[in-house]
Amino acid sequence: MVLVKLAISSLYNRRASVFLTLLTIAISVMLLLSIERVRVDAKSSFSNTISGTDLIVGARTGDIQLLLSSVFRIGHANNGVSWQSYQYIKQQRGVKWSIPLSLGDSHKGQAVLGTSADYFQHYKFAKKQPLSFSQGRPFQHLNEVVLGAQVAKSLGYSLGDSIIISHGMGNTSFHHHDDNPFTVVGVLNATGTPVDKTLHIPLAAIEQIHSTNHTSHEHEHEHEHEHEHEHEHEHEHEKPTDLIGNPKQITAFLIGFDSPLYTLQVRRNINQFKDEALLAIMPGVTLRELWEMLTIVEKILLLFSIVVVLVSLLGMLTTLLANLNQRRRELAILRSVGARPWHLFALISIESLLTTFLGCLAGCGLFYLLMALASGYLQSHAGITITIAMLSSYELMLIGAIMAAGFIVGLIPASRAYFYSLSDGMSIKI
Amino acid sequence: MMIDIKQLSFKWQKHQIKPTLAIASLEVIKGEHVFLHGPSGCGKSTLLALLAGINQPTSGTLKILDCELNQLSNSKRDAFRADHIGYIFQNFNLLPYLSPLENVTLGCQFSKLRQKKALTTSSSLHQEASRLLNALGLDEQFHQQNVANLSIGQQQRVAAARAFIGSPELIIADEPTSALDSNNRQAFIKLLFEQAQAANSTLVFVSHDDSLQPLFNRNIDLIALQEQV
Numbered sequence: 001m002v003l004v005k006l007a008i009s010s011l012y013n014r015r016a017s018v019f020l021t022l023l024t025i026a027i028s029v030m031l032l033l034s035i036e037r038v039r040v041d042a043k044s045s046f047s048n049t050i051s052g053t054d055l056i057v058g059a060r061t062g063d064i065q066l067l068l069s070s071v072f073r074i075g076h077a078n079n080g081v082s083w084q085s086y087q088y089i090k091q092q093r094g095v096k097w098s099i100p101l102s103l104g105d106s107h108k109g110q111a112v113l114g115t116s117a118d119y120f121q122h123y124k125f126a127k128k129q130p131l132s133f134s135q136g137r138p139f140q141h142l143n144e145v146v147l148g149a150q151v152a153k154s155l156g157y158s159l160g161d162s163i164i165i166s167h168g169m170g171n172t173s174f175h176h177h178d179d180n181p182f183t184v185v186g187v188l189n190a191t192g193t194p195v196d197k198t199l200h201i202p203l204a205a206i207e208q209i210h211s212t213n214h215t216s217h218e219h220e221h222e223h224e225h226e227h228e229h230e231h232e233h234e235h236e237h238e239k240p241t242d243l244i245g246n247p248k249q250i251t252a253f254l255i256g257f258d259s260p261l262y263t264l265q266v267r268r269n270i271n272q273f274k275d276e277a278l279l280a281i282m283p284g285v286t287l288r289e290l291w292e293m294l295t296i297v298e299k300i301l302l303l304f305s306i307v308v309v310l311v312s313l314l315g316m317l318t319t320l321l322a323n324l325n326q327r328r329r330e331l332a333i334l335r336s337v338g339a340r341p342w343h344l345f346a347l348i349s350i351e352s353l354l355t356t357f358l359g360c361l362a363g364c365g366l367f368y369l370l371m372a373l374a375s376g377y378l379q380s381h382a383g384i385t386i387t388i389a390m391l392s393s394y395e396l397m398l399i400g401a402i403m404a405a406g407f408i409v410g411l412i413p414a415s416r417a418y419f420y421s422l423s424d425g426m427s428i429k430i
Numbered sequence: 431m432m433i434d435i436k437q438l439s440f441k442w443q444k445h446q447i448k449p450t451l452a453i454a455s456l457e458v459i460k461g462e463h464v465f466l467h468g469p470s471g472c473g474k475s476t477l478l479a480l481l482a483g484i485n486q487p488t489s490g491t492l493k494i495l496d497c498e499l500n501q502l503s504n505s506k507r508d509a510f511r512a513d514h515i516g517y518i519f520q521n522f523n524l525l526p527y528l529s530p531l532e533n534v535t536l537g538c539q540f541s542k543l544r545q546k547k548a549l550t551t552s553s554s555l556h557q558e559a560s561r562l563l564n565a566l567g568l569d570e571q572f573h574q575q576n577v578a579n580l581s582i583g584q585q586q587r588v589a590a591a592r593a594f595i596g597s598p599e600l601i602i603a604d605e606p607t608s609a610l611d612s613n614n615r616q617a618f619i620k621l622l623f624e625q626a627q628a629a630n631s632t633l634v635f636v637s638h639d640d641s642l643q644p645l646f647n648r649n650i651d652l653i654a655l656q657e658q659v
Contacts, residue, residue: 006527006528009525010527214482225568315496330526333523333524334525335484337512337517338512339512339540343540385467
């Protein structure tokens with residue numbers, strides 16, 4: 001107890017240099033924890049983005065490019081899938097449901113997705129959770145829009161608001177379709193996936209935005225048969241109930257089968273489809289491939305942060321050793337009042353342990369601060385949902401490892417103190 | 431008998447031809463105030479290290495309080511020092527990160543015996559430390575100050591109080607007055623005597639300054655002592 005008190009007083013006495021040592025340790029701990037947390041959360045965000053979908057079909061590009069453009073809204077597909085091909089494939093044996101996706105438009109920087117009402121029924125994320133509404137209902141008319149949670153929150157929209165969809169991506173579109181206002185009829189619950197950042201409108205409305213003759217006012221009749229969109233073969237463009245329309249092409253579509261056994265067979269058929277160069281991917285497999293690509297980056301980051309931790313501990317070692325020479329008098333005084341060599345060993349060990357402990361503590365504080373500050377940015381720019389939760393057991397283990405490393409590093413000056421105290425004895429040599 | 435040395439010799443290295451220190455006989459009885467003097471390099475520090483049990487004699491016996499130090503294990507010797515010996519250094523006596531009061535109580539942190547003894551005169555260690563500091567002429571106002579703000583003379587008073595707390599039987603002072611001017615030197619030594627008397631301690635005072643001789647009731651010339659061999 002005396003030793004702990006002595007160590008604390010001694011550290012406090014040298015607070016300026018101790019503070020700097022502490023800061024370097026804290027920053028390294030923060031880096032390590034942040035990289036670890038972002039890695040884990042990025043992984044779960046990625047793998048939670050889509051589930052329950054057996055195939056994603058788009059124009060032939062790379063597997064990962066298709067996944068990124070169709071699910072993550074990152075980049076865009078150069079080509080689309082022709083409507084005919086989609087019609088043909090969705091009638092294959094075993095296809096339980098299909099969702100057409102049409103991307104490429106935006107509203108104030110947020111992606112606009114043209115789709116069918118099936119989307120709200122069959123699109124699933126995380127552990128096969130369906131989308132749910134926090135307010136309102138799915139779209140039933142051409143001029144209705146359903147917002148992702150993030151869109152509603154960041155742009156401050158609520159039910160009944162009227163918004164304008166512009167053509168093309170980005171905040172500053174060259175031409176706004178001022179005469180095509182959409183009414184917000186539904187807001188989805190947060191999912192932690194790109195769905196949160198998406199505005200969902202009927203597929204037919206996409207086409208309408210792009211067409212020059214504005215006939216939107218004709219679609220504003222009330223009617224109850226929203227299920228009619230399942231009968232796409234009716235292709236009656238002027239019929240207000242038709243939310244699908246008859247587009248020339250769509251960006252991609254999702255397929256769910258009656259049984260997963262169909263997946264490989266249909267996938268092969270699509271990849272060898274003669275009329276059009278198409279690509280079908282299994283989202284789970286491609287997500288894993290994507291993740292494996294990222295693991296190299298992640299490992300390099302982890303390596304760097306471990307090096308930063310080591311450098312900070314070496315910094316502590318340098319300070320401790322440099323101070324020790326000046327502290328030989330102190331050691332002799334302690335010896336003179338009856339402290340044994342191992343007391344001095346313990347004193348220096350406690351000092352290094354306390355420094356690393358406080359450094360780790362401060363590092364955790366900085367880590368939470370950084371996560372709180374960065375979570376919004378990561379969510380909106382990288383689609384990574386950061387969980388500001390307690391430290392995981394792995395993170396605690398990392399901190400434990402740093403503490404252990406700090407303790408081991410501290411043994412070097414501690415053992416020097418031990419031997420100084422034996423050789424110097426009572427004579428103060430400095 | 432406080433200190434009893436017989437046929438003692440000490441060599442730093444095994445194969446050293448001439449011993450660093452060789453004393454045929456030295457006896458100091460309890461309560462004596464001994465002035466041990468000699469020029470630099472005559473082995474004063476070596477003798478003090480032997481008395482404090484930091485080093486052990488190469489041959490011969492050294493008894494303190496009838497206890498033969500080289501028979502004890504290292505940790506027992508450390509405990510013996512903590513219990514029975516108070517040590518005052520030449521200068522830089524205090525831990526800079528403790529207050530004067532804490533520096534004084536440090537004297538009995540490693541010894542249960544001295545804590546117990548200190549508590550027979552005062553109700554708490556702090557009170558006893560405060561009492562000793564007052565007795566040694568350090569005013570109350572300095573007790574909680576940063577030690578760096580104290581003068582050398584004040585620092586030596588604190589160091590003396592640390593040596594005296596818990597009334598150890600033997601006080602070793604290693605040139606404690608070398609940084610003081612002659613007026614302060616005499617005043618400080620008088621205070622040491624008073625406290626040694628009050629605590630019934632034996633004082634071994636080491637210096638190369640022969641002018642202090644008249645103040646002590648026993649003078650030992652270390653050069654002469656070694657020539658007896």
